[in-house]
Amino acid sequence: MTTLTQRTHSHERDQDFSGVDRTAVLQALAAVLAPASLLAGQEDLKPYECDGLSAYRHLPLAVALPENEAQVVAVLQACHRLGVPVVPRGAGTGLSGGALPHPHGVVLSLAKMKHILRLDPAARTAVVQPGVRNLAISEAAAPHGLYYAPDPSSQIACTIGGNIAENSGGVHCLKYGLTVHNVLRVRGVTIDGAIVEFGNAALDAPGYDLLALMIGSEGLLAVVTEVTVKLVPKPEVARVIMASFDDITKAGAAVAEIIAAGIIPAGLEMMDKAATAAVEPFVKAGYDLSAAAILLAESDGTPEEVEEEIAAMRAVLEKSGATGIRVSTDDAERLRFWAGRKAAFPAVGSISPDYYCMDGTIPRKRLAEMLTAIAGMEKQYGLRCVNVFHAGDGNLHPLILYDANVPGELERTEAFGAEILARTVELGGTITGEHGVGYEKIGSMCVQFDSAALAAFHRVKAAFDPQGLLNPGKAVPTLHRCAEFGRMHVHHGALKHPELERF
Template sequence: MTSVPTAAPSYSAERQHAVAQALRAVLPAGCVLAALEDTKPYECDGLSAYRQVPMVVALPQDEAQVLAVLAVCRELAVPIVPRGAGTGLSGGAMPIADGVVLSTAKLNRIVRLDATSRTAVVQPGVRNLAISEAAAPYGLYYAPDPSSQIACTIGGNVAENSGGVHCLKYGLTVHNVLRVRVATIEGDIIELGSEAPDAPGLDLLSVFIGSEGMLGIVTEVTVKLVPKPACARVIMASFGDVVTAGNAVAHVIAAGIIPAGLEMMDQTSVRMVEPFVKAGYDQDAAAILLCEADGTFDEVEDEIARMTAVLQAAGAGAIAVSTSEAERLRFWSGRKNAFPAAGRISPDYYCMDGTIPRKNLAQVLTGIAQMEVKYGLRCANVFHAGDGNLHPLILFDANQPDELQRAEAFGAEILALCVAVGGTITGEHGVGIEKIDSMCVQFQPAELAAFFAVKGAFDPVALLNPDKAIPTLHRCAEFGRMRVTGGVLPHAGLPRF
């Protein structure tokens, strides 16, 4: 994505030198970066429209060094932005101008893999796909599979509660992590969750997962591994319009079928992906559904037959079923490469992430089509249809006047529509800085105050990823004043502080 100019630094050379020297005293040589040529690669995550070169980057190599970095930053009152692989799409890892980026890239060891208990203990810098690769000789794998799984790390997955194309049946990160080991801003190591079926006390594990680096630094994660299915096959169903395809998703779930994956792509996304990947997609269809069944051979045959019948009854114009593992992977390759393929047809794209009730898929897709006309921009819809997690790709050219601003307004209106139909502004990408104003649309002052109370309990000095994810009431008041609709201001009564 073409970006706006990188924000200028707001720190003095003396401050940068003092922080860098303090960190060099506790980290090995080469693990503290302060020169512009070294820190500039950390200026953004996958949301490259917003950039800020960090003052310093710290690269601890173990848990003790993480604690040492936190101690230095606490002593010098330096904000800290945790960073995994930088594949996030909401600006959650964008640096603070006068802060430190704490990268967990060097904590990349698989500590233990236990095939008997079907668990793996890994450091936060381990790649998502690397867990499955290590577990493969035991017939096991790690189920959450974001499109970026070849590069994204488990620490980042925990921060964003990542999902993937198989999240409908196997769940998000929160459903597949048993325990996390966390370094707190106050210098303690705490463990949330347990390898046992339950853990004593409050369920803080589910509070921590998805907290976007605002509550602590992950130093170790225990994940569940699941047996690799004996067989898996994919149906590709074509539809003449997106409304019928959206309704078909609801019919599949209503029939009591929980596919391993249930994804939807509209014609725009199919036509941008097919020349890139050659997945065998029907480019004449207005929309396609990819529906996967996995399990034993008999289970898969039965589920494929049941899903085929439901899809035909729901209006599918054509149905193709994978006949080999190579063909199954090819079908999925198109879906997983939708984001990079967008670059073939547009200089820039803005990937949104909202979640809605499945029954409202057709309504929201119709609304997005109307917004395309309103904003004069194309949108390729590709998403986890089974659990209502939308990923509209708004296509634009940042070199054209106002197109970035129109894309942002387009995205904000999609999220407002998601909220209006009973959904939420994010499913797996997080809030970061991208959706912080949309939080004002979704949540009331009392709810925001509760979020800040949780933040304060973990981070009383407010140094961990500040100004991300949770908007202040002052910000919401200002946002409301900018968004007058029918004479009504969102949260018009909020105090300005």
């Protein structure tokens, strides 16, 4: 039997888990879970073979569905004892393969822990289990005039536990922040079964800010069992401006001008011509289909402040050369303006057999440069790309259209995507703004970080999980994997990881 003491997390090489004893794992889990909380049959495992990134699939050994924290502890202790990988999973809506099962591992689904434990309107906090859906928190808070601010596009389905893992954002994060800015406390279990509280009910806690470290750690450090979120007052009104531009550079400059005017809009989004063409038949929002780009700029707050801010933004947009400006007059119209942006992914899904969603962030001022580069890549790879953009915070979502049934298209798509990400790093940005690295972008991490930083990440990982059992092979590449990745980025003329052999 493999024992944990033989396993050590290393920054050099991924571990080989092929020796895991399936029978022993199932026996150990059956001892701590009710039969209905343990799935092991092929048919039952199938729904867990991938997350929102369906291009990559593996069947796990088993799926554990604990009903409470004590069972989470027991599952983790069993896997720890047997040296088995554990892949935590929320709703499985992630777009980077973070919840992709390990073929020799257990998927730990938090779906049964879905209760809102407390909602305190006076303190403006809610204490929830990890499987609670993002939108369910806002719905529960609504009678008190409060809501939970981060609103990822998948908020109907995605869970708060997954939001913690990914540090999820949304269209309003320029003004209201990401998950890390809206969570006070995370209670979690480390792989050895120890229960740890990160943060507390106050605004800060003594010691290192391990709460911030936990958020966005993609399930590699600990399993979340309880979360205290901040709730904020619902703005009285919101209005959105829709502005058309005949040139993408002008639209990009308008974004910078809005910020320069001292305005932080509640939302600031851009869609290119290909995107509006794709979504308009779907949502009939009345987008200007002749425009090279459309900007949506939202203001929220008291009626007085919204009026003031809309007027200020309108003036900036006019000065920046907008060819058309419309301001929502009521909430129905505001939601219609937004509908296309919110429905961009399904709309694109209806015009192409498959699409691949990228998630880089670049400095706003490099937008036009980036879009020009992407246009060049479309020709190079013979694939179309539709661009939607959280323009306010520089987060770009190019959607590459492909057909998985055409031999070679997925590989071309992956290469196209990797080149976009390499370009984001060159432009001073990052390979992931909000979807996480997961399995998908592990190679691109080698482009963004040098081996010293990667080794430091692995030391952080080992501080929490010395045996390297939580979500192995995700988020942070081993140096060996970076060498294998091969197409390494030459940054400022210096080859990264020169100390490693090439394959």
